[in-house]
Structure formats: structure tokens, C-alpha cells
Amino acid sequence: MKPTPTFKIAPLALVLLTGNALAADFSQEELAYMPANTQIELFKSGMISPLDVVKAQKAQYEATNNVVNAVTYQHWDEAEKAAKVAAKRYEDGTYRALEGVTYAVKDEHHDKGWKVTFGSKLHMDDAPMDHADPMVSKLNAEGAIPVIQTTVPELYFSWVTSTDAWGTSRNPWNPDFAVGGSSGGSGAAVAAGYATMATGSDMGGSIRIPASFNGLYGLKPAAFTVPNSMLYAYFSGSGPIARSFEDMVMMYNAMSGQDAQMSVPTVGEQEDLSKEIESLEGMKIAYIGDMGTNPMANYVADGMNDAMEILRKQGATVDVVDFDFDMQMGLLEGVSNLAFSGAMGAPMMDGYEGVTDQMTSYTGKLIQKAIDHREDYDGRAQAKTETEVLRMWTKLSSEVYSQGYDLVIAPTMPTVTVPADYNFITDEPLQEDGHTYDNAVGMMYTLPFNLLGWLPAASVPAGVSPDGVPFGLQIIGKPADTATVVKVAGAYSKGAPKFFTGDLLPKGVK
Numbered sequence: 001m002k003p004t005p006t007f008k009i010a011p012l013a014l015v016l017l018t019g020n021a022l023a024a025d026f027s028q029e030e031l032a033y034m035p036a037n038t039q040i041e042l043f044k045s046g047m048i049s050p051l052d053v054v055k056a057q058k059a060q061y062e063a064t065n066n067v068v069n070a071v072t073y074q075h076w077d078e079a080e081k082a083a084k085v086a087a088k089r090y091e092d093g094t095y096r097a098l099e100g101v102t103y104a105v106k107d108e109h110h111d112k113g114w115k116v117t118f119g120s121k122l123h124m125d126d127a128p129m130d131h132a133d134p135m136v137s138k139l140n141a142e143g144a145i146p147v148i149q150t151t152v153p154e155l156y157f158s159w160v161t162s163t164d165a166w167g168t169s170r171n172p173w174n175p176d177f178a179v180g181g182s183s184g185g186s187g188a189a190v191a192a193g194y195a196t197m198a199t200g201s202d203m204g205g206s207i208r209i210p211a212s213f214n215g216l217y218g219l220k221p222a223a224f225t226v227p228n229s230m231l232y233a234y235f236s237g238s239g240p241i242a243r244s245f246e247d248m249v250m251m252y253n254a255m256s257g258q259d260a261q262m263s264v265p266t267v268g269e270q271e272d273l274s275k276e277i278e279s280l281e282g283m284k285i286a287y288i289g290d291m292g293t294n295p296m297a298n299y300v301a302d303g304m305n306d307a308m309e310i311l312r313k314q315g316a317t318v319d320v321v322d323f324d325f326d327m328q329m330g331l332l333e334g335v336s337n338l339a340f341s342g343a344m345g346a347p348m349m350d351g352y353e354g355v356t357d358q359m360t361s362y363t364g365k366l367i368q369k370a371i372d373h374r375e376d377y378d379g380r381a382q383a384k385t386e387t388e389v390l391r392m393w394t395k396l397s398s399e400v401y402s403q404g405y406d407l408v409i410a411p412t413m414p415t416v417t418v419p420a421d422y423n424f425i426t427d428e429p430l431q432e433d434g435h436t437y438d439n440a441v442g443m444m445y446t447l448p449f450n451l452l453g454w455l456p457a458a459s460v461p462a463g464v465s466p467d468g469v470p471f472g473l474q475i476i477g478k479p480a481d482t483a484t485v486v487k488v489a490g491a492y493s494k495g496a497p498k499f500f501t502g503d504l505l506p507k508g509v510k
Contacts, residue, residue: 031056032193033500036101036247039196043090043100050083050090050100050145053196057102057147060193064509069169070179070188072107072117072149079147086143098254099143104189104198106182107152109133109238111140119152121165122358134227135199135238135255142254147195150185154363155348156201159209159442161185162421164360170420171213172506174468178418180210180442186241187214191506196242197251201228203236204335205412205446208459212412212472215461215499215506216241217248217489220449222456222480226256235338235453243500245460245493249486280491281315286405292324293444296414298433300471303463304411307473310495311409311488318409323399325392331447332440334385338451340370341382349374362425389451396452407484410445412459412472418442449476456482458489461497468507470499 026034031053034042042048058076065071079102086100110116112132117123136146154163161184162168169184171177172192179188183200187210190198200207202220211218219239226238240251287308290296296304308318327334339345349371356364356371370377400408415432422430424439431437438444449457455476462473475492477485498504 026052028056028059029193029505032060033243033505034196035244036098036196036242036250037244039101040099043087043095046090050086051080053100054079054083054102054145054147057194057196061148061189064172064192065194067170067175067509068172068179068188068192069167070150070185070192070194072151072166072185073115074148075146076148079145082145086145089143096141096143098139098250100145101143101197101250102145102147102195103139103251104148104150104186104195105136105146106186106199106201107149108156108201109136109199110149111136111146114149117165118156119154119161119163119165120359120363122352122355124165138227138255138257139199139251144197144251144254148189150183150189150198152183152185153181154360155367156182156203156206157363157366158182158424159205159440160418160420160422160424161188162360162423168421170508171469172509173215173464173470174508176420177416177467177469178213178420178422178442180213182206183210183218183241184213187211187216187218190214190216190241190243191500192509197247198241199238199255200241201236201238202446202450203339204443204450207239207241208412208446208457208472208474209442211241211459213416213418213469215464215470215497215504216243217245217458217460217493218242219248219252219458219482219485219489220456221252221256221482222477223453225456225480225482226252235335235450237453245490248458249490252486278491279315280311280488283316283488284405285311285316285318285488286321286323286400286403286408287318288321288323288400288408288410290414291410291445291448292326294414294437294441295435296411297417297435297465299463299465300411300414300416303471304473307409307462307492307496310492313495314491316488316491319405321400321405321408323396323408325395325448327448328388328391329385330440331443331451334388334451335447336366336370337377337381337385340377341379341385345370345377349377362423365425385451392448393452401478407475407477407481407488410474410476411462412445412474414441414444416465416469416471417467445474449474454479456480456485458485460489460492461499463497470497
């Protein structure tokens with residue numbers, strides 16, 4: 001039996017553990033939002049059961065998903081059966097690392113027999129998958145229970161989750177606003193209490209953006225550390241989304257490393273990152289702000305100042321460093337070149353030719369443009385972007401990392417004041433605090449670290465906008481150094497906003 005990572009139990013749970021509480025003493029909301037590490041301790045004691053949590057989260061889903069709209073398919077009946085098996089394992093002492101902990105699954109990953117729609121009407125009648133995604137297999141093997149599949153932008157081509165196939169997903173903190181993308185449904189479902197954690201993937205910020213919008217912890221690990229069914233490129237990978245730092249780490253520990261299917265080789269041995277976080281004494285961190293792109297909204301700037309102070313109180317030296325990537329090409333041009341000139345390009349252009357008019361407008365227009373200019377997406381386009389990526393890395397390395405800094409931090413997004421159904425292809429640019437933003441503003445601060453995909457990056461909660469929508473701080477490490485990113489995220493979490501506790505619960509769906 002793999003040992004369960006040990007974390008301190010939340011204060012409420014400590015009180016209850018000493019008071020012989022029963023599951024009835026917890027409200028539906030407390031059970032639905034309870035952190036995984038607290039759940040596990042209470043499962044062990046028999047004070048609550050996995051079935052209690054599944055039923056509470058199902059009730060949350062039934063009460064609010066008509067507003068949030070974060071779910072494609074639900075698997076509550078199967079989850080309740082699995083929860084009963086998990087309870088028996090706790091009784092027998094055969095429980096695994098995530099026994100009985102629920103998770104949501106992005107409409108990209110899948111269990112055997114599940115349908116994947118890619119957020120598209122064109123795939124609604126696809127056959128069920130004949131195998132499980134390797135990441136889902138790994139999570140299930142550790143006892144985690146998949147309960148729902150979650151919404152995505154069509155073919156993952158936007159940083160806002162709104163499609164013709166599934167409608168618009170809305171932020172649990174304020175339904176007028178976006179949940180992010182492409183793992184937007186995963187972010188919203190965890191924030192709304194439908195699951196304890198969720199799978200995500202990140203090709204332009206698709207884990208970090210929903211984490212930012214929903215007040216969550218999300219990790220884009222270094223390239224090739226989590227197994228994937230499909231090999232896109234070094235700039236795309238999968239990772240965890242959770243309400244707490246500890247839960248994010250527990251999920252990453254379970255999903256990372258080689259899988260039995262050996263689907264896409266991972267790099268290096270699996271590393272247990274669930275260690276006690278010590279102080280950041282002696283660590284040097286560079287805050288690089290907007291990186292020379294669009295300025296951030298005033299409330300984000302204020303939140304970044306607060307975040308730097310939190311890290312300083314943890315012992316780190318945090319310097320404000322004037323840094324500009326000085327991009328020689330547009331971010332969308334760069335990622336489009338890598339995508340359409342690489343592994344996903346030709347099959348996508350061939351497979352969707354003649355049907356782009358049946359797609360959500362942003363996806364249809366992007367793919368039709370690629371089809372119309374197919375000759376532009378060849379080895380030369382890829383080489384041009386790879387040259388730009390090398391220049392970006394050389395600049396970041398020489399101006400920041402080689403100056404003695406252990407890692408860098410930046411806002412996750414310039415603004416979270418984004419309508420729930422914002423279409424970055426057809427809608428007018430967003431404006432806030434005197435700034436007019438590029439339509440790709442949601443990816444403005446995240447996408448550079450996908451182009452530099454060997455750099456791990458996390459998004460952690462940093463504050464709340466005037467409209468009640470959370471925003472995040474990005475923590476970006478040196479190549480392949482996920483451990484340092486996690487160490488800093490853990491130290492930061494000690495002073496971070498404590499969302500999902502007390503009065504800091506999503507109010508948009510109550």
C-alpha cells in the first residue's frame with residue numbers, strides 16, 4: 001500500500017476529531033468543500049465516509065450546475081458504488097493514497113467507455129473510448145473516484161469556456177464572468193464543490209487561467225512529467241487543479257511519472273513533492289510584472305504587491321525586475337505555428353475541412369484560416385517559432401535566472417473582468433482601468449511559459465476583483481524544476497487568501 005502523504009489537518013477537523021463528531025455534524029457545504037487531506041483523516045477514523053462526500057458534492061451539482069454549467073456527463077451512480085468500496089478499504093486498512101477522494105475529468109481525458117466531445121457538436125456522436133487515459137488510470141489506481149466530465153472550449157481553442165455544443169460555463173463566484181479555459185469546466189466544478197480536485201491540461205495557460213478565475217491552485221508541470229495519451233509537443237501537458245495547495249500536490253504525486261501503458265514516455269523518476277514546506281530563507285525571487293505586454297488592472301497590481309509581501313514574510317528576497325520578452329511575433333502566431341506545423345496540424349486541417357461552419361465561431365475561423373493558408377504551416381513556420389522560443393529563453397535566462405534568481409513570479413492574468421461568453425475572435429477588445437487589451441489577453445501572461453514549455457509553472461490565489469472574481473499569481477521555475485515551484489507555492493499558501501473557508505465561499509450560485 002502506498003503511504004498517504006501527511007499534512008496537518010484543518011483546525012475544524014482537529015476540533016471534531018477530539019469531539020467524537022459524526023458525519024451529521026457537517027453541513028452539505030462543509031463536506032463538499034472539505035480538503036482531501038482532511039477527508040482522508042476522517043475516512044480513516046470512520047467519522048465520515050467517502051459516500052458522505054460524494055452525496056454532498058452531488059447535491060451541490062444538482063443545486064447549482066443549472067447556473068454554472070460546468071459538466072458534460074455525470075457519473076454519480078458509479079461514484080457512489082466506488083465510494084462504498086473505498087469505505088470498505090478504510091475498514092480493512094487497504095486504502096490507497098487518494099482512496100475515496102473525488103475528481104472531475106476534463107473533456108479531453110477519459111475513463112474506458114466514456115465519451116469525449118472536445119467541446120464540439122461534431123463529436124457528440126463519437127464512439128465511447130475503448131481505453132482509459134493514462135492519467136485517469138493512475139488516479140483510479142490510487143483510489144480516487146471520477147464523478148463528472150467537465151466543459152471545455154471547442155477543441156480547446158479559447159481561454160473562455162463557451163461553445164455551441166454545451167453552452168456557456170459561468171463563474172461560481174459571479175456568474176456574469178468567465179471560468180477561463182481550456183480547463184474551464186474543471187476549474188468551475190472544483191470551485192462550485194462538485195469534486196475535490198480536477199484534471200486539466202495546459203497548452204497556453206489552460207490550467208493556470210481557470211485556476212486564476214476560480215480561486216484555485218493549478219500546476220503546469222515541466223514537460224513530459226505527467227503521461228498523456230497523445231504527444232502534441234513540449235508546450236502542452238497535463239496537471240492538477242485543486243482548492244488547496246496540499247490537494248494539488250497530492251494529485252500531482254498520483255498522476256505524475258510513468259504509467260503502465262507507457263503511452264508517452266515521461267522524463268525522470270517520479271518525485272514525491274508532499275514534503276513539509278520550510279521557510280524560503282536564502283531564496284531569491286524575481287517579480288517580472290507584465291513582461292512588457294499589456295499592463296495589468298489596478299486590483300491585480302495591488303494583489304501582486306500583497307503577494308510579494310507574503311513571500312518576503314516567508315523569508316525570500318523578492319526583487320522587482322524590469323523584464324520585457326520583447327516578442328518578435330504575436331503570441332497567437334507563435335502557438336499557431338507550433339500547433340499547426342506540428343503533430344496536431346495536418347490531421348486537424350484534413351479532418352475538419354468542409355465542416356468549419358458547423359463549429360463555434362472562434363474555432364471555425366481559426367481552423368479555416370489554417371486550411372486556407374495551409375502552405376504557411378510547414379517546417380519554416382515551426383523553425384521561425386523555435387528560433388523565437390530560443391531567443392525568449394536566452395533573454396530570460398541571461399537577464400533573470402543567471403543573475404542568481406531561483407525562480408520568477410508574475411500575475412497569472414492582467415484582468416479577470418471577462419464576460420462569461422467572451423469570444424476573442426469576434427468581440428471587441430476588453431477595456432479596464434484605462435487599458436485596452438489585446439483579444440488574447442487571457443493568455444498574455446501564461447502563453448510565454450508554454451512556448452518555454454520545459455519551465456514548470458503554478459497559479460496560486462492572490463486576491464479578488466471588485467466584481468468578486470478571484471485572480472492569481474504565477475510561480476515559474478527553472479527548466480524541469482517542479483520541486484522549487486511547489487516549495488514556493490507551499491510557503492506562499494501559508495499567507496495566501498483562504499478561499500473556500502468561512503465567508504470566502506463562492507456566492508454567485510447561492
